[in-house]
Amino acid sequence: MERKKSPVLSSILSLILPGLGQAYAGALSRGVSFFLGIVLAALLVHWRQAYLLYIGIVIAWLWNVWDAYNLAQEKKLSPTIPFILIALIMYIIGWGVTQIDLERLFTNVADVKPLVTSLIQPAVLERDIEQLVAEVKFESPCSDSPPEKGTPSPDEPYLILVDKTCGDPGDTFTVTGGNFWPSTKGYIWWSNLAGEMQFRVRYQGDFLTFQTDEEGNIPPTTVVVQEPFAEAKGKGPQLYRVQARMQREVGSPHLSQTFFLVVEKMLETIFLALMATTIAIFIAIPISFLAARNLMGGHSVTMFIYYAVRTILNILRSIEPLIMAIIFVVWVGLGPFAGVLALAVHSIAALGKLYSEAVESIDPGPIEAITATGANRIQTVVYAVIPQIVPPYIAFTVYRWDINVRMSTIIGFVGGGGIGFLLQQWIRLLMYEEAGAAVWAIAIVVALMDYASAKVREMIV
Amino acid sequence: MLQIENLTKVYDDGTVALDNVSFEVPDGEFLVVLGLSGAGKSTLLRCINRLIKPTAGRIIWDGEDVTAAKGDELRRIRRHIGMIFQEFNLVERASVLTNVLSGRLGYVNPWLSIFHYFPKEEIDRAMRNLERVGIANLAHKRADELSGGQRQRVGIARALMQEPRLMLADEPVASLDPVLAHSILRYLEQLNREDGITVICSLHFLDLVRRYATHVVGLKDGQVVFQGLPEEITDQRFKEIYGEEAERVTIT
Ligand SMILES: Nc1ncnc2c1ncn2[C@@H]1O[C@H](COP(=O)(O)OP(=O)(O)O)[C@@H](O)[C@H]1O
Ligand SMILES: [Mg+2]
Numbered sequence: 001m002e003r004k005k006s007p008v009l010s011s012i013l014s015l016i017l018p019g020l021g022q023a024y025a026g027a028l029s030r031g032v033s034f035f036l037g038i039v040l041a042a043l044l045v046h047w048r049q050a051y052l053l054y055i056g057i058v059i060a061w062l063w064n065v066w067d068a069y070n071l072a073q074e075k076k077l078s079p080t081i082p083f084i085l086i087a088l089i090m091y092i093i094g095w096g097v098t099q100i101d102l103e104r105l106f107t108n109v110a111d112v113k114p115l116v117t118s119l120i121q122p123a124v125l126e127r128d129i130e131q132l133v134a135e136v137k138f139e140s141p142c143s144d145s146p147p148e149k150g151t152p153s154p155d156e157p158y159l160i161l162v163d164k165t166c167g168d169p170g171d172t173f174t175v176t177g178g179n180f181w182p183s184t185k186g187y188i189w190w191s192n193l194a195g196e197m198q199f200r201v202r203y204q205g206d207f208l209t210f211q212t213d214e215e216g217n218i219p220p221t222t223v224v225v226q227e228p229f230a231e232a233k234g235k236g237p238q239l240y241r242v243q244a245r246m247q248r249e250v251g252s253p254h255l256s257q258t259f260f261l262v263v264e265k266m267l268e269t270i271f272l273a274l275m276a277t278t279i280a281i282f283i284a285i286p287i288s289f290l291a292a293r294n295l296m297g298g299h300s301v302t303m304f305i306y307y308a309v310r311t312i313l314n315i316l317r318s319i320e321p322l323i324m325a326i327i328f329v330v331w332v333g334l335g336p337f338a339g340v341l342a343l344a345v346h347s348i349a350a351l352g353k354l355y356s357e358a359v360e361s362i363d364p365g366p367i368e369a370i371t372a373t374g375a376n377r378i379q380t381v382v383y384a385v386i387p388q389i390v391p392p393y394i395a396f397t398v399y400r401w402d403i404n405v406r407m408s409t410i411i412g413f414v415g416g417g418g419i420g421f422l423l424q425q426w427i428r429l430l431m432y433e434e435a436g437a438a439v440w441a442i443a444i445v446v447a448l449m450d451y452a453s454a455k456v457r458e459m460i461v
Numbered sequence: 462m463l464q465i466e467n468l469t470k471v472y473d474d475g476t477v478a479l480d481n482v483s484f485e486v487p488d489g490e491f492l493v494v495l496g497l498s499g500a501g502k503s504t505l506l507r508c509i510n511r512l513i514k515p516t517a518g519r520i521i522w523d524g525e526d527v528t529a530a531k532g533d534e535l536r537r538i539r540r541h542i543g544m545i546f547q548e549f550n551l552v553e554r555a556s557v558l559t560n561v562l563s564g565r566l567g568y569v570n571p572w573l574s575i576f577h578y579f580p581k582e583e584i585d586r587a588m589r590n591l592e593r594v595g596i597a598n599l600a601h602k603r604a605d606e607l608s609g610g611q612r613q614r615v616g617i618a619r620a621l622m623q624e625p626r627l628m629l630a631d632e633p634v635a636s637l638d639p640v641l642a643h644s645i646l647r648y649l650e651q652l653n654r655e656d657g658i659t660v661i662c663s664l665h666f667l668d669l670v671r672r673y674a675t676h677v678v679g680l681k682d683g684q685v686v687f688q689g690l691p692e693e694i695t696d697q698r699f700k701e702i703y704g705e706e707a708e709r710v711t712i713t
Contacts, residue, residue, distance in 0.1 A: 365550035369616075372510050373623055374540035374567025382575050383563045387552045 005072040014068035021068025118432030126256040127249035134159040135243040139166035143237035177218040186246040269418035273404035280347030288355030316349035325416040336417025358392035402453035468518035478504040480683040496680035502663035540567035543620030547632040553605040564622030590618040610641035630662040
């Protein structure tokens with residue numbers, strides 16, 4: 001037995017610095033844990049300015065003094081209390097740092113509703129659109145010879161001005177018309193004479209609408225004279241087109257353009273994964289031999305290569321494909337090629353490791369047996385090594401392709417091509433129904449790949 | 462005639478597996494190497510076909526120095542030395558026929574063999590050898606579908622493809638139950654008697670040794686502690702080989 005430890009000295013040491021007394025009493029790792037736990041917790045409390053939590057720290061500190069006192073007498077206390085205290089402090093701080101706010105889950109439900117609805121009804125099917133348009137000319141501001149009011153037509157949709165044919169911006173005028181579809185809602189549009197600048201007229205924030213009667217007549221509708229377009233400002237009187245428009249869907253539903261776009265981009269995504277995986281296979285196979293301990297062992301040069309290859313593979317594998325994609329987008333530009341490179345590099349690292357482990361786990365028995373028959377080295381590899389590594393190689397490769405399809409769907413978010421690029425654009429443009437179609441496509445393809453790769457692996461092993 | 466002269470094997474970690482071993486094996490003999498686990502039996506057998514490179518000593522086979530052989534010459538020597546193993550060492554995922562054909566790799570055109578091409582006569586030879594060990598009907602099964610006894614017969618058929626003049630058998634029956642052990646050893650006995658193939662076989666059980674051996678070498682800690690006829694192994698001799706605490710186990 002070594003010399004006696006003083007409980008008092010031990011507790012004083014722990015009072016000065018948490019864990020010091022424990023270290024003095026011979027429990028170094030316990031001391032380090034106390035030191036790190038208490039000091040880190042205190043720093044975090046200080047950073048978050050959650051000063052009330054100092055109470056917990058003080059209790060843990062005092063407990064640590066008490067523990068040091070006991071340890072010096074060879075009594076080991078169970079550190080449950082300080083552990084729970086520190087954990088509690090961490091979780092309280094974590095709650096704050098991550099800005100958890102459960103209330104928002106309920107108050108903002110309405111915001112997510114259109115998104116979810118669109119996801120449930122993706123823009124896969126659409127119907128053709130038929131449109132009725134009629135127009136009159138309106139002048140703003142007034143000139144010496146304002147335009148005609150327009151004339152009713154016996155069989156075509158028409159629009160006429162009721163009270164005036166010209167006016168200043170902000171004035172109001174009234175239109176009416178006929179020969180539209182009966183009892184249907186329509187909109188008033190405003191455009192310049194050339195027709196390339198146009199918009200739907202609003203009234204108090206909402207679109208200005210009208211509703212036709214049973215005969216298809218437009219009731220008198222009041223329209224505000226709009227401000228001139230930017231290029232017509234200060235150029236004096238201008239003619240504008242005032243249009244009444246009506247739309248309806250006709251014919252049976254058919255596959256939408258969005259659908260075809262999604263299919264095209266999905267194919268691009270699958271090919272992206274295929275190319276990346278294939279490139280990776282060809283590079284990972286030779287690398288896997290260099291990273292297999294049983295092949296490289298026994299000589300210092302080969303062992304050096306083994307460690308070097310292993311290290312490079314580990315570093316490459318630790319870089320997320322998404323970050324890799326950002327690098328390659330800068331390097332080779334936006335598009336699927338960047339995605340192929342990013343996934344290929346990541347896959348080389350992942351497959352290189354898995355392949356080399358397959359090589360490491362081969363049974364040396366058959367190699368011995370084939371060598372004993374007088375076979376040469378190449379024959380031995382063909383008959384004893386390859387049959388053992390082909391099944392795991394195929395299994396790992398299929399698995400990797402599956403992962404790559406999954407990853408390539410998101411790699412587009414940073415510009416790496418594939419469906420992710422489209423999805424990200426649609427979400428930004430608030431085109432949720434189109435985004436919904438993309439999300440569905442991803443889900444279906446990923447699930448199918450998952451199933452197929454599981455089946456293939458089952459067949460092989 | 463196989464002559465082993467002062468054979469010594471020291472492994473990289475310093476283990477002395479064989480220590481100055483010398484004996485002779487005349488043609489046509491069924492020599493059993495007897496010894497405890499770790500005595501050096503496997504090391505000895507693997508030195509004979511140079512799966513292991515001896516540290517010192519010589520192995521002379523029909524006047525040719527096996528220990529000095531390299532490259533093509535070594536492969537030519539190996540071609541005539543068949544070997545079967547305790548764990549069978551078949552390629553599990555390949556067919557029985559492919560496993561048997563692989564015994565012929567030392568003879569056929571190496572380039573064609575890489576593409577798994579074998580001439581018809583070699584396939585016929587493989588089928589004849591499978592017939593000889595009674596499993597021609599299993600030729601197209603995968604090796605991993607076979608039972609232990611069947612696998613060892615594939616191992617024998619593979620070795621027979623080499624048209625061996627010497628057959629090494631490293632505890633060929635240690636993974637099999639007693640009935641199968643006899644059937645496998647009877648095949649070896651048949652090869653020895655009918656084809657005149659010299660057999661060197663390591664075994665554990667004295668009963669099997671008495672039944673099959675024409676000559677016995679006892680190994681202990683890498684040294685030869687007994688050389689003679691099987692009937693000369695008295696209980697006293699047996700204890701010398703197996704250590705004082707050993708009991709004779711009977712196998713029927
Ligand atoms: N590759 C190796 N490296 C180091 N020591 C080994 C190796 N192979 C066998 N040995 C040792 O050599 C001795 C003889 O082994 P072995 O020839 O396998 O004996 P047996 O076949 O009679 O059981 C044992 O002590 C064993 O541990
Ligand atoms: Mg052995």
